[in-house]
Amino acid sequence: MNTLELLNQHRSQRDFTTQPVSTETVSQLITTAQHASSSIFLQAYSFISITDPALRQQIAAITTMPFIQQNGHLLIVIADQHRNATLARQQGLTPELLGGADRFLASVEDATLASQNLITAAESLGLGTVVLGSVLNDAAKLIELLRLPKLTMPVFGLLVGYPNGQNELKPRLPEAAVHFTNGYQEPTTYTAALADYQQTLQQYYQARSHNARQADFTQVIRGALLSKTPRRELLSVLQQQGFLNEAN
Amino acid sequence: MNTLELLNQHRSQRDFTTQPVSTETVSQLITTAQHASSSIFLQAYSFISITDPALRQQIAAITTMPFIQQNGHLLIVIADQHRNATLARQQGLTPELLGGADRFLASVEDATLASQNLITAAESLGLGTVVLGSVLNDAAKLIELLRLPKLTMPVFGLLVGYPNGQNELKPRLPEAAVHFTNGYQEPTTYTAALADYQQTLQQYYQARSHNARQADFTQVIRGALLSKTPRRELLSVLQQQGFLNEAN
Structure with missing residues (x-):
């Protein structure tokens, strides 16, 4: 399959076999992710592999998604200006600008460009992936579990594994x-x-073969607005992490 | 070249030949971009192609980058919850939640996942790309030029074209x-x-063959902190666009 076909065949994968993803493969995916562009080359992101079963269970509890407790390699993607701020302080520079809206968004974008590279790389190796926004259902708890310092923020999770079955392609907006x-x-x-x-x-x-139902795009929007996890606290969590404060 | 090699060979391209990118190719890139995952399937992004030379000149003036006035196809990538909000209102729903931090960040991430797909698709067709954060040097002006309504925000620009020469690969963090x-x-x-x-x-x-200089990663961070365009107004521009207000 060529690259264009691979990208056009993308679908989220939530069901994985028990075959583990090797450490070498995870490293290969991270290396490829890093080749994405980053804003003014600050490379303002990190990945955290979750290999401790107890920690994984606590993260799964945040998401309320049972499949996260099962197979596949779990990564948490972090918008990270803390590394740059630390290196700046070592040079006697004041890093406050890294917490402003511009550098915060750039770090989210750096993390996301790298993540899409990781997803494409995984699929090219026959792996499947799913992006897990639900790790933010309790962002403060996740920050505590991962000991995330100021100027870092979890963006989403990524679950990567060997696919067990395949979903249908979901039609996109025209x-x-x-x-x-x-x-x-x-x-x-x-x-x-x-x-x-x-x-x-x-x-x-x-x-569709799983979870067939009566729905259209209006129902998707309705579902978002009537969400049981609206995450209204996210702005204050961001501010506690040192981002988006008026002073930056 | 297989997909993994293609991703590992990525470099930003700023110099393009005069060969135009056809409308069909641009459509193909957008379609492939759309196959990326999006948060709860809201597909909260849009692309705006800039084909009007006068408009392009005004955008190039915001970036202060002369190469943007030259070759390649220019796209502005938009975090877009306005479409979803409009469809929600048509159903009698109150869409305020779409302006909150959670849905704003999800729209930036949707836009960015799609953009990395577009970049990879372009490179697989022999095109080169560069991500243009500098379109935000005057975000308020760009919003005015593109007539961007509430609950939309420019994320970055993308310049896509046929490469004229090739840069060296830039080493990433370990x-x-x-x-x-x-x-x-x-x-x-x-x-x-x-x-x-x-x-x-x-x-x-x-x-490196272009713009060789004495620098290391510390210099990159120093450059960011001493930026002539720190974009300190970005948070208030976001709030004017209806995002990140305490009430969401």
């Missing part, structure tokens, strides 16, 4: 809804394309 | 500095690996 020219376009300018998509997505949800 | 096990590790625990890296990076900066 290009008309996500690609504009020379300025933003309101959804009212692409209503027909959206209506087609609602039908396509409805068919996908009805026909 | 794995010991970015990959920990079961908890965060302070830089004091990997000082030897960091010292080696300082030497490696110094040699790279000295020997």
Whole structure:
């Protein structure tokens, strides 16, 4: 499969075989992740491998997702300006700017660019992956468990393993809804394309082999707004970590 | 070249030939970008192609980077919860939660995962790319130029084109500095690996064929902290766009 086909075949994988991911393979994935671009080359991210079963169980409890307690290698991805701040202080520099909105977002973006590289690298080796936003259901607890210092913040988890079965491809929004020219376009300018998509997505949800249900894109949005874990405390957790304070 | 080799060969490309990137190729890149994962499937991002030369000139002026006025296809990547908020309102739902820290960060991450897919797809087709954080040097102006509504925010620009020459590979931090096990590790625990890296990076900066200079990783951090464009206004711009307000 060439690279374009590989990317176009991506689907999240939550069910893994018991085959472990070797330490060498994890290192290879991290190395490839690091080749992604980073903002002004600050490389402002870290990965934490979770190999301690008791710690993994505590993280799984935060997510409330039972599959996280099972197979696959668990990584927590960290937006990390602490390393840069420490190196700055060693040079007598004041690192407060690294906690501002600009450098905080750059660290989240660095972490995410690297993570997508890791996902693609994993899939090219026949592994499957899933991004776990649910590790933020109790961000303060996760920060405590991983002993995360100021100017670090968990972004999401990644579970990587050998796939047990395969999901269907999930249809994405039409290009008309996500690609504009020379300025933003309101959804009212692409209503027909959206209506087609609602039908396509409805068919996908009805026909899929796991968790088939009546739903369309409106239901996805409704689910987000009626979430049982709205994470309203996330801004204050970020501020406690030294990010996004007015003074930065 | 297989996918892993392709990812490990990544370097930013700022110099492009005059060969235009066809509309079909841009569509293909966007479609592949869309196959990345997105948080709870909200697909909270958009891409804006800049094809109007006058608009491009205004954006290039924000970046102060002369190469942006030259060749390649320019895209601005948008964290976009406006589309979802509009669809929510049409269903009588109150979309305020989409402006909170959790959904804002998820939209930045969605946009960034998709962008790394776009970069990899482009490189697999023989194109080169560069991520342009500098479009945020005047975020408020960019928002005005692109008529970006509430609950949208520019993340970065992407310039994609046919490469004119090739840069050297830039050495990344050692794995010991970015990959920990079961908890965060302070830089004091990997000082030897960091010292080696300082030497490696110094040699790279000295020997590279463009813009050779005396520098190491400490200089990179110093450059960030002494930036002429620290973008201290970014948090208030985000709040004006409806994001990260205490009420969300």
